[in-house]
Amino acid sequence: MAMGRPRSFDTDKALDEAMEVFWRHGYDGASLAMLTKAMGIKPPSLYAAFGSKEGLLKAALDRYAERRSEHMRYVLAGASAREVAERYLGSIAESHTDPANPPGCLLVQGGLACGAGSENIPFELASRRALTETELRERFVQAKRDGDLGDDADPAALARFLSTVASGMGVLASSGADRDALREVAHVSLSAFPGQEANRIPLP
Amino acid sequence: MAMGRPRSFDTDKALDEAMEVFWRHGYDGASLAMLTKAMGIKPPSLYAAFGSKEGLLKAALDRYAERRSEHMRYVLAGASAREVAERYLGSIAESHTDPANPPGCLLVQGGLACGAGSENIPFELASRRALTETELRERFVQAKRDGDLGDDADPAALARFLSTVASGMGVLASSGADRDALREVAHVSLSAFPGQEANRIPLP
DNA sequence: AGACTTATCTACCACTCGATACAAAAGTTG
C-alpha cells in the first residue's frame, strides 16, 4: 500500500498556537479564522487533523495537561502537606503571570459560559480542573496517613480550598494583576493551611 | 409637542431577563435571539432602549450592582473585620448557589475572555469586581484604625484575598458545586483571616 | 515508472451574528 502525502505542519506546534488562542479568547471567542491564522494552516487541514473545533480544543487541553504534569509532579513531591500547598499556590502565581503565556489559566479562561451549541465545553473544562483537585486531595489523604496532617484535618476540604483559590487567582491574573499580587494572595491563603502557624499575619 | 408612543414593556423586568441570559451564557454566548426572546421584545425595541448589545450588558450590570448593594451594606456593617469577612464569604456561598439565579457570579461568568469585537467587556467586568474589593479594603482600613485589626494586618492583601476566593467560588459554583461545598470553602478561607484562631482546623 | 493514499488549497455552503430601514401603530398635544 501507500503511505499518502505527509503532513506539512507540526501538530504540536500548531496545537501550541491553538492553545494560546483558546486561552486568550475562550472557546466561543476563538474563531476558526483566528485559529487557522495562528496555526498557519487552512480549515480543511484543521478538520482532517482534529475533527472539529471542539476536537481541537480537547487536543489543546491534552497538551496543556501534559505540559503541567511535570509541574504537578514537582508540587506533589513536596515533603509535607504544607509544602505541597506552598508549592501549588506558588507555582500558580508564577505560571498564571508568565509572560510567555496569556494571563490566567486556560481551564478557567477557556470558558465558564458558552453559547448555544457549545454547552458541553464548560463541563469539559470543569472536569479537567477537578483532576488537579483530586490529585491534591489524594496527596493530603496520604499526608494524613503519614501523620503529617492532623486527624482533624479534612483533605477534601483543603484540596477544594486550594483549587478554589487557584481558580480565583486565574480570574485575578486574567484581569491584569501582576505576579506580586498573586504571590500575596498565595501567602494569605497559606495562613489557612495547617502547619507553620508562625507567619500567619505578617505579609511580605 | 407630542409625547410619542409609550414603551410597551417594563424596562427593569426586561433587564432582569437579559441579566439572566448574560449570566448563564456569558457576553459572547448570549445571542440577540436569546436576549430578545427572554426579554419578550424585538431587536429594534432593544436597540432603541439600550443602544447596543454592550449597552444592554452595562445596564444589566448596573442592575446587578444595585441588587447586590444592599447585600454589601449588610456585609460591611459587620462589627469586626472578622465578621465582615464571615458575612462576605457566607453571603457569597448563598447567593452563588441561589436556585433563583444561574449558578456563580455574573461578573465572573459574564466573560473572562471574549471574541474579536468585544475585548473591552472583560475589562468592564473586572472593574466592577474591583469595586467590591475596594469596599472591603476600605472597611479593613477602618477596622485597623479602630484597633480591630492588628497593626501587622494588611487591609489590601486581606481584601484581595477575599475577593479572589469569591471569584474562585464563582468558578466552583458555575461548575455545579452545591451550597455546602461553597460553605466549606468559605470556612477554610476564614482560617486565613485574623481573629478567632480557635477553630482553625476543624471543619463542619 | 505508475498505482495508491493522504494532505492541502480554493472556493463555497447554509446559517447565525449584531444591527437597521421602513412603515404601521399608539399614544400625547394643539
Added chain:
DNA sequence: CAACTTTTGTATCGAGTGGTAGATAAGTCT
C-alpha cells in the same frame, strides 16, 4: 380630529460563523 412624536413589528442587511466538496499536490509503495 389632525399634527406630531416615539415605539413596534416585519423583513432584511452585510459580515462572519463552523464546516465541507472537489480538485490538485506530495509523498510511499510495488
